[in-house]
Amino acid sequence: AQSVSQHNHHVILSEAASLELGCNYSYGGTVNLFWYVQYPGQHLQLLLKYFSGDPLVKGIKGFEAEFIKSKFSFNLRKPSVQWSDTAEYFCAALPSGTYKYIFGTGTRLKVLA
Amino acid sequence: ETGVTQSPTHLIKTRGQQVTLRCSSQSGHNTVSWYQQALGQGPQFIFQYYREEENGRGNFPPRFSGLQFPNYSSELNVNALELDDSALYLCASSLGFATNEKLFFGSGTQLSVL
Numbered sequence: 026a027q028s029v030s031q032h033n034h035h036v037i038l039s040e041a042a043s044l045e046l047g048c049n050y051s052y053g054g055t056v057n058l059f060w061y062v063q064y065p066g067q068h069l070q071l072l073l074k075y076f077s078g079d080p081l082v083k084g085i086k087g088f089e090a091e092f093i094k095s096k097f098s099f100n101l102r103k104p105s106v107q108w109s110d111t112a113e114y115f116c117a118a119l120p121s122g123t124y125k126y127i128f129g130t131g132t133r134l135k136v137l138a
Numbered sequence: 139e140t141g142v143t144q145s146p147t148h149l150i151k152t153r154g155q156q157v158t159l160r161c162s163s164q165s166g167h168n169t170v171s172w173y174q175q176a177l178g179q180g181p182q183f184i185f186q187y188y189r190e191e192e193n194g195r196g197n198f199p200p201r202f203s204g205l206q207f208p209n210y211s212s213e214l215n216v217n218a219l220e221l222d223d224s225a226l227y228l229c230a231s232s233l234g235f236a237t238n239e240k241l242f243f244g245s246g247t248q249l250s251v252l
Contacts, residue, residue, distance in 0.1 A: 029180070061243075068142075069181075069228070069243040115180050124171065124194040126241070128180030 027052045029118050031129035038106050039137050046101040046132050048090075048116030055121035058099040060090055061128075064112045072114070075099065086110070108138045141165075142231050144244035152252050156217045159247045163210040163231035169239070170212045172204060175226040175246070187212060188234075224251045 032047040050056060060072040073084025080092040090101045099116060116129040141164035151157050163170050169188045173181035183196035187206035201217040210231075216223055226246045232239035 031180075068245045069230075069241075071240050074240075117180075124186045125183045125196055126171075126173075126181075128173075128182070130178065130180045 027118070027120060027127050029116050029127050029129040031114075031116055031132050033132045034130065035133050035135075037135045037137065040108055041105045042136075044101070044103040044106045044110070044134070046114055046116075046134070048099045048101065048129060049097050050099065050116075050118040050127070051097065052118060052120050057119040057121065058090075058092060059117040059119070059126075060084065060088070060099075060101050061115045061117060062112050063115070063131075069115065072101070106134075106136050108136045110134060111136045142229060142242050142244040144227075144229055144247050146247060147245070148248045148250075150250045150252060151219050153219055153221060155219050155251075156215065157219060157249065159214040159216075159227050159229075159249070161212045161214070161229035161231075161244055163212065163229075164242060165210055167210060167231035167233055167242070169232045169234060170206055171230050171232075171241070172212075172214045173228040173230065174198075174223075175228060176222075177225070181228055184214070219251045221251050224249060 028051050030049045058075045061069045062072045063069045075082045075092045083089045088103050113131045113133050115131045118127045143162045145160045171186040172184040175181045184198050186194040190206045203215045206212040228246045230241040230243045
């Protein structure tokens, strides 16, 4: 079955630390990949997306993600986190030709000031 | 703000009852999709509507049904509620139905089934 796995359920970092959140998907065909973020009390919003081309994509607020096809991975990174990055982060896959987004279970990030 | 509003924000029902959740999309957004997010899980795709017709469905039973109206509003109906239906229900709208469309999410309706 198609699925998205996020390995870290809870992450706690100090400000200025580097961040990497893991995401793996299981689907053998072409897939579009996304990271969504939900800040406390707010709605889900798009952080970045990958469809094709350069496997390193840059999103808002200094986030980036790298698509590694051979590893079925799309990890999210940020060199230096801020307290305002405290949020829940969801990785999602959209198999080509479908409208069924498949979300991971999310990673709760807490950044300590 | 995404321009997508959902009502009500919270709802309590008992097992066996029926519920209607509402969503108002951004003006001009012809596609709306609904997701169920259980506690500790990611959103799960229920179905999608494009110009008032269902054009995609996830692994949910027929007691989950929907409607989309020409005024960019939509409904999710759930019949014969079960305890496991307790979840946050999210709607998301987009301009069209191409796979590169950005989804705009509402804040959700928290449904509790007792």
